[in-house]
Amino acid sequence: MRILIVYNYDFSKVLFRHPKQTKEIYPIETINKIADALKIKGHYVETADGNLEIINRLKNFFSRGKGIVFNLSYGIQGEDRYAHIPSILEMLGVPYTGSSPEGHTxxxxxxxxxxxxxxxxxxTPDFQVFSSSDQDFSNIKFPAIVKPLKEALSLGITVVRNVDELKKAVSRITEEFHQDAIVEKFIxxxxxxxxxxxxxxxxxxxxxxxxxxxxxxxxxxxxxxxxxxxxxxxxxxxxxxxxxxxxxxxxxxxxxxxxxxxxxxxxxxxxxxxxxxxxxxxxxxxxxxxxxxxxxxxxxxxxxxxxxxxxxxxxxxxxxxxxxx
Ligand SMILES: Nc1ncnc2c1ncn2[C@@H]1O[C@H](COP(=O)(O)OP(=O)(O)O)[C@@H](O)[C@H]1O
Ligand SMILES: [Mg+2]
CATH class of the missing domain: 3.30.470.20 (ATP-grasp fold, B domain)
Structure with missing residues (x-):
């Protein structure tokens, strides 16, 4: 099979910079390891960075024959980042591994x-979503765990024991991560x-x-x-x-x-x-x-x-x- 591995690495190749930059990045060694593994299995493999140039790369790769994208893209920036490359692939009719834009979102x-x-x-643990540290936190029981709504890698996560700590954690998420905070019962x-x-x-x-x-x-x-x-x-x-x-x-x-x-x-x-x-x-x-x-x-x-x-x-x-x- 012809396989194009698509991932995100160079975040500079965009038209405009969004304040919400992706913090989750696939180590390049893993991308290379996956490429090597697929080559060992007898596939023809190329890799492509999923940025401004991706449509040309896809056009070039798929005009030379049928194949599939191995999607390892976490996104560059903005909302619903996992869905970006899959959405482009859906639009172009290109087969790809993993979930659809909707599943990822x-x-x-x-x-x-x-x-x-x-x-x-x-x-799943009880939870509430907050968009500001000025909201009413009176029904939160402690300890609680506060997370950005749409991150990974435990980024921005804090365990809190009182309202002051909770407010600080929520502020940090809205300011640093540009998103709402989910406050969950600590298990x-x-x-x-x-x-x-x-x-x-x-x-x-x-x-x-x-x-x-x-x-x-x-x-x-x-x-x-x-x-x-x-x-x-x-x-x-x-x-x-x-x-x-x-x-x-x-x-x-x-x-x-x-x-x-x-x-x-x-x-x-x-x-x-x-x-x-x-x-x-x-x-x-x-x-x-x-x-x-x-x-x-x-x-x-x-x-x-x-x-x-x-x-x-x-x-x-x-x-x-x-x-x-
Ligand atoms: N409700 C919870 N109770 C106890 N620990 C939690 C809870 N939610 C998250 N954690 C801890 O925080 C880590 C990251 O949380 P998770 O919801 O998996 O977000 P992420 O997307 O950052 O991996 C978990 O692996 C776990 O150690
Ligand atoms: Mg997790």
Whole structure:
């Protein structure tokens, strides 16, 4: 198959600069590693930066033959950033891996995703959304956790114990991240993630992975830890089989109700009474080699190359024009 990997790297190639710049960037080593993995599997691979020049790159690549985009773009700037490249690809009729613009947009907005989870009885912590630190915070119970509505990597996240801390955290999010804040009930306990690959009847959940906080129920994954000091991962997690099955079932439900495609990863907390909550589902789950998705896939028997091949095959199946070729 001819594969064009599209990602975002050079943020300068835009017409105008938006105040809301994307802070989540795929390491270039991972882009190269994915390209190498796909080449090992026998594919023809090129890479392209998803900026002002992307339409010409797509025109050039696809005028030379059929193929598919491996979409690893987090966006450059502005609103609903995960949806930007997929929207261009939809408009041009180009096949691509991963979720649709709608799926990415619903998953990236933590409140919208949680409203949908609630509608479908998927447990998720209680929450409220605030756009200013002047609002009425009287129904918030402490401790609470405050997050930007549409970020990743734990950016802008603070655990707060009183109204003063809460107000500061909300101000920081509106000023620094140019977005609303979601304030959520803090779930003391353990943390897990569940990866998922496939679609419809071929949907596979990966073994449950636990982040080893050394038994501290108040620990969370901070940006610093995620970027520089990854927390030890235990996979498969040391939990009863029925608990693992329930986490995998809830991940499947979350994937379905947001209409996600091909692959994703749910972040889960379990409280001290054993109740399970879906925090979010990442529609653009990181494919970094040491990340939780790839680690769990390895436990399920996928080498890095096999995993990339599986994602491509899963996406190709959705495009009859490609699978017949
Ligand atoms: N309600 C919560 N209770 C306890 N910890 C939480 C809660 N929400 C988030 N966290 C902690 O913050 C981290 C990041 O939150 P998450 O909702 O996954 O956002 P992000 O998109 O930044 O990954 C989680 O991995 C977890 O450690
Ligand atoms: Mg997360």
């Amino acid at each position: 619903l998953a990236l907005d933590k409140a919208v995703a949680k409203i949908i989870f609630r509608y479908y009885s998927i447990p 003391r306990g353990r943390e897990f993630s569940v990866g998922i690959i496939g679609n419809d009847e071929d949907l596979e959940t990966l073994p449950v992975l636990e982040f080893d906080f050394g038994g501290d129920p108040d620990a969370i994954q901070t940006t610093y830890l995620k970027r520089h000091k990854p927390i030890k991962k235990i996979c498969p997690a040391d939990i009863p089989e029925e608990t693992a099955k329930r986490m995998q079932y809830l991940t499947k439900r979350a994937f379905h109700v947001l209409g996600l495609r091909d692959y994703a990863r749910a972040d889960i907390r379990m409280d001290l009474d054993g109740n399970i909550y879906i925090l979010e589902i990442n529609s653009q789950a990181s494919l970094v080699e040491k990340g939780s998705f790839v680690t769990a896939a390895k436990k399920a028997g996928y080498s890095y190359e096999d995993l990339m091949e599986k994602i491509i095959k899963t996406a190709i199946k959705r495009y009859p024009c490609l699978s017949e070729a």
